Amino acid sequence: MKNIRIRAWFIIFFVLSITVLLLSEAGKVGFSGSVADLIITETDAETSSSDKTNSEHLVVMVQIVSPEKNTSPDKKADFINPSRLLDLKEICLSLEKTELFSSVTSIAGISLPRSSPAETIAMEYKQRHGLTHALLKAEKIYRFAPRELPKELIFQKGKRPVFPVFKNQSMKSAMEFIDHFSVWENLPGTTHEARLFMNDISNPVYLKNFISGDMRACAILLSLKSTSHALENLPAIRKTIDKISENYKDLYTIVLAGNLLLQDEMKETISTDTIIFLKLGFILILICYGWAYRTPRGVILPLITLIISEIWVLGIMGLTGHDLNIVLYIVPVFVLAVGSSATIHMISKFYAFHDAGMSLESASINSARELLLPIGSASLTTAFGFGALTISNVQGLNTFVILCIAGLAIITFLSIIFIPALNIVLPPPRRKGNHDFISTRHWSAFSDWVFSRSALISLLFMITGSIAALGIYLIDTDNDLTKLLKKDSKVLKTADMVSRKLAGTTILTINMESNPGWCIKRESLDNLSKLQKELEKSPNIDKSTSLGDLLRLTHSLATPDNQENRPANQYEINSHLHLFRAMETSKTYSEFGLAIKDLMQEFVSSDFSTARIQIRSNLTSLKLMNSELARINNLVSKIMGSHIKVTISGGIIDVNRAVERILLGQTKGVILSLFTIFILMLIYFFSLKISILSIIPNVFPILFFYGSLGLFNIGLDLSSGLVACVAIGISVDDTIHFMTEMRRQLKGTYNSREAIFQSHQKVGGPMILTSLILAIFFGILILSKFPVMSNLGWLMAGTMLLAMISNILLLPALLARVRLFGVWDMLKKYNFNPADSPLFAGMSKLGTRTFLSMGRVASFANGETIFTGNEKPNAIHIIIEGHARIILCSKHNNENFTDKLTAGQAFGEITAMNPQNSIFQKDYSNKSSLTTPETHQQIARYPAIIAESEMKTIVIDGDFFEIAGTFSPKICNRFLMNLLGSRDKFLLLSRCGSETEGLT
Template sequence: MTPRVIGFEPLVLPSEAKGWAPWLSPSFPLAERGGECEHMTNIRQRIEYLFEQLGRLVYRNRVKSLLLMAVFTVIPAAFLPKLSIDTTNESFFRKDDRALVEYNAFKDQFGKDELFVIAVQGPDVFDPGFLAQLKSLHDELKTRVPYLDDITSLINARDTRGKGDTLIVEDLLEHWPRTGRELRALRERALSNPLYRDLLVSEDATFTTIILKAQTYLAAGDVDVFAGFDERAPTAPAERSRLYLSNQQNREMVDAIRDVLKHYDGPGFRVYLAGTPVIVADLEAGINKTLQTMIPLSLLAVFVFLFVMFRRLSGVIYPLLTMILSLLASFGIMAAAGLPMTHITQILPTFLLVVGVGDSVHILAIFYFRYDGGADKEDAIAYALGHSALAVLMTSLTTAAGLLSFIAADVAPIVDMGLIAPVGVMIALLYTVVLLPALLALFPIRRAALRRAGTASAMERLLAGIAKFSCDNPLKIIWIAAVITLLSIAGMTSLRFSHNGLKWLPDDYPIRKATEVIDEHLKGAVALEVMIDTGRENGLHDPDVLNRLEHSVDFASGLSVGELQIGKAWTITAILKEIHQALNENRPEFYAIPQDRKLVAQEFLLFEGSGSDDLEDVVDTTFRTVRFTIKSPFHDAMVYKVLLDIVHDHFVQVIPEATVTTTGVMALFTGMIHNVITTMAKSYLIALSVITVLMIVLIGRVRIGLLSMVPNLIPIMAVMGMMGWLGISLDMSTILVGSIAIGLVVDDTIHFMHNFRRYMEQTGDVRQAVMNTMLTTGRAMLITSVVLASGFFITTAAEMKNTINFGLLTGSSVVLALIADYFLTPALMIVVYGQRKASGSHQTRSAVKS
């Protein structure tokens, strides 16, 4: 047998593979395969012939092809400066999403509910030195933090009291305590105020807070100062044109706050910064860091493995250049479409990089085999495209189909992923079949040295050994696969849906530690907001409605769901009770709701006349719509779903005449996670159905097409089982693994079955067909799987845990898919075809066709 090279090493067959030679010889013309390609009666053969002709066309017009691809790259890449990053809560929703519309209506009425919470720890927060330092911090934050709408702490907390017939509403520390008696009075007044407790000061007086509220709109001057007092909660279309604060302004506020805090943090005055806006800012910073780190690392891993496998620079530079340019085009299109980079789409660069390189490897492996065997460039390029481009096309379609299923989701970033990722995959395909051949044609490539006949590489011996083992032990392999499936199912029973974005960050991250401290000592910093529309003007002057609201405060304050314990609840009744007590000689027994409608109206009127604007934060000017706030620790969004249902049902029962809307960040996330869980299940079914149809079309036989899906499903089940055994939850990140992995794991099966069918038609011998497939396509499958897996596994070096889990799980699915296609797929083919052997070429083709 003539020595030759497949990909990068001379192929010399081990004894198990004798007799497979003619159609794999570099001198064997592509047009002679199967003896029927000349007439192109078979659709698959026609497509292969078209790809072969495409290779020749690109070769003969290589400069024009490069210029065409350059133009195709430059035009979308021009939009890259417009690519934005959006990690706000709103980014998960479409602009017309009902939950978002209701949340924006809430913000338009009452302002932002996302608060910056600074917890300050000391031996005693009422110590004169501590209070002086607290005032200094309060004042500096007030002057230095941009976009600040309000700041609240013990320094300026509302202190409502009566003096004779006069209602006095002033700052708690309006008059600085000078004596020990005044300090004791201050302590008693603060700790006895139910609203302060666990909001501004802890019960043991070792923690206090400074709460910062950002402007609702980008520029306060652009807003009608009376816009928040509209009678109806929904805002008019003209108002919606105003811009809410963006991530950029949020980041500026976080940076300014931290810059101030670093000068105050120290023994006896420990500061902790938390709150939803800080979590959003730090997640955004984590995404930026991930992108800056992971893309170079992925490129390095791909570079190393390609060089090790191909052992020439062209085998490294051309695939990487092809993929980098396709990335530029893909993200240029993403920017032009106005799609931002989000928590979800941050995985796209690494994903598209490794997927695209996998396409290039299959073309290059066959090209080098043909070229090193003595063929000229044109024939080698044409042969490579004719041999592998159809399989690459099918793998691209199945990967795109898996990703396209994301558009069934109701969550904006996942839908965006379902739109841009398939486009990126198909762009990578275009660059692979046009740009890569043009580069091969234009620049010189050295031919690899040939090995002596009679020798075989370690990889060839390994692949031949796997082929022999799979053919000799099909039933054992199938039984092992069955056991793995059962173990996977057992692990899957432990899977649970859970989403806690805070736990994506490392344990030692300041925001995570700060949130845990505030949750422990101040019972949380996350708010669930409820808007209650009584349906009539001055409906909140009705003592009966107010009594039911107060009952709801007691109900919510004692509510717990699993490990989640509500920290606090309040509404307009807290202000009313303060007023009533103050107007009755500050006597504690009058800390209650007046039971006379006219008296309620008078007391609210007196409060408004005192100069305080605090009512604006909880009620509209017509006293029709009220805000009800529930404070809780940062917890699993799935638990919040149960909590939201309980709260909503309570208000519907207690105030049935009112229109109740649960909103706020917690409500947004809960609705979003619920939608993800329900819609992603649909996307899995869609992806599996589409890919199964494509497999049947490619293979040409329904039974074999269906059977070929078994090696694809088992790796997916194994990964999900692994998640269950390792305690990895299905969250916004890991739930995407299924659809992505479905598209990826089927790639190896497509390449295997595509070539197995070809060799089965040519030999009629199932064992020989398996051996031939392993020694050709099996090599490229190994290279692409190593490249894919390394690209995904490299993300385990990332800082954010969601990225680590995604890379670990997706990389594992690629490895398991390769193992399944190396062992289980041949075993299934042996069982299906039996031990069929060739008895003549005509008999072989007839048997296969039948």
């Protein structure tokens, strides 16, 4: 005993040491609303890191306050005003000073070279159209070049195009026009200039992207430098915006919008929810444990175990650098739920053994020994279910699965090792007695009622399950991050306001890829324009921008009277591109040229093999998104041609795709969990019936959960999908605990009714207590600030209670209607060892068990005739208990031969194995060795078999061999070979006296 206590103290010291080490790491775990780990998958990580269109963006909308609130009467109520444009410029400069953004883009940032100011209107006209003349000059260079000179661009994969070289003319001469005629470099200084300026930017590139149609609101597009640390920089960004807003509060309404703000609000909600869940969870667990056990040990030990398990899991998260985000914040909830289940069973089992008279050490060790299998199996089953989620290949989800499995391992270790160690070193309970909160008398009455009403119970569950199954067809599979926030959320209201005034804050990019150079061909640009018109017919798309809009802008500069059309001829398109390329290498205009290059790269690849259409919308719903993406793909194929390879990118798309993978993995996880239960029960009982019946009680909670999602219009999304995995993973625990106890009880009683009663008495109480605690615990979700999680609160509580009812009521009702112990169990009861019989020689224990599990046991009373002499036996019987008399009778019922058969011997007709074609079929009337010719006609063909005591036999008939031959052909063949080799011992009339020797 001393050694046992030393080991217990060592275990406690080890656990506490690890806890102290991980405590500091657990403190590093923060909260995050980021969905970056959902966006990036292992296969897409490299693509995402190099994809410029996936950078994080924010939108600042500067809207002029209503005229009645405007305290500055000298400023007009729109941006056609030099002072307002100057205000916008100052706001942009304030944002640039933070050095948090890679770019700050607005209409106030237009920067083109400018010469000395002009004073006359005529000169002003020339100044504004300096670029116009430059573009026209570039067009003339291409148009009037000698025919022998090539005018087409040369394209190569992955390289920028090669432009033609003209002998007498160059693009330098075109750029000279910019020196002599200014373009807007500085903001307009007069109202007249402002009107001309606004006329210039009233084009598809700027309109609704950077300025509203009524000119009363402008957008500032912010591109963050670090996408991975975007949320960390958000407080500084907000502080800057608040300061700017305060400075201009009498003139403008300045708001910040973007998906980053949605993530930040989720972060705050996650933080609040997690703290509330854990605090209330521990309080409720204290109350429930105190009510159930009414002892300090029954409260303190589980509580310590749960606290340590949370520290270990959070410590692992701290070591690996993970915060609690929209996915991972479920992990502590899951660990607390699973931990409460395991600790309840362990404490209950300890009290049961100690109340039965065991010592403190024995009760602790035996409780761990008995619960190792059910707790380990339950954890393994749940782990398999979670493991199926990894097929989604989403890094964030894989992290969730790994942490949940780690939590399962920690809970299993602490429950099986740590709690028994604490029980050993702590003083023994002060009193022994019944610690069950449901009395034996009540369990006895309940078990009798279940046994007698099993058919009615099964029918009621079938009806309920059918109704729930109808709800599954009504499930709306969707994911919308905005549903995670309340409808009156400031973030959602701001996003809606920006969308109505300008364009949506959700940015999508259509990438169309083909051969280099295809997208600047005149026909392709025509189709691109048609495609954009069709796209913008959708109510879900606010704005689309492409290379065609950029070329339309350059064409409007070249032909001021034609604002709507792009260049009509291919040489015009080529000349404009050539001019901008030449400006990149010019010392004077390189800044402008590089700016145009960066702008074009947003819409086209360097080799012009990929064209991009940027879409602005407020799409967040998975269902609407999928519908819109299907429409976009169809339009691209129809208008641009089926040879174009289309991909659509964007942060919200990646999140929704990740959710789809999660939901697929969740479905497979449920199937895998049920399959794992089936395999475990098959190993435990070697019975296909019992294995299938064990699955049924777990189907009803699943039907209830998914059916309710459809019937109550909750929908299946990211949150409900992950919580469903947790709920279903926990619900299988009760099945495993009940079936494990049933197996243990059947070994002792071989009586189904008694085994069900004993199982109810032993594990029914802990199952009910566990389910009540879990129902109350998950009911806390009703308090969540996430509307979706709040709806799931009552649904989760109902699922836990239904899982408990299914395992306490339905599972025993189903088991009451089938044989719970097989041939192998009967052999143990009657102390018959198949290894002692020659029939099973050379067969392994597993092979023998598998073979016999497909047979059946027959019972015969003392004196009962098993076979009469006038009938052909239809089976072979192997005696496992009792003995029988074999009698060969004449037609006049005179006994001719008799012998005694005992346990291990067989009798019957071997043709039962194959009555159609048997080489062993006997015709005793032709056996001269049996009788003399005079007595030949008086001998019956078949003998009689009469039981001389209470007798049990294993029945082997044609059906048996048909099943055995299908599932275990090798084992069946071994048995037949043994039977053939020993047929003189097992066929009818063997050992029937000296007169029959040699008969066989």
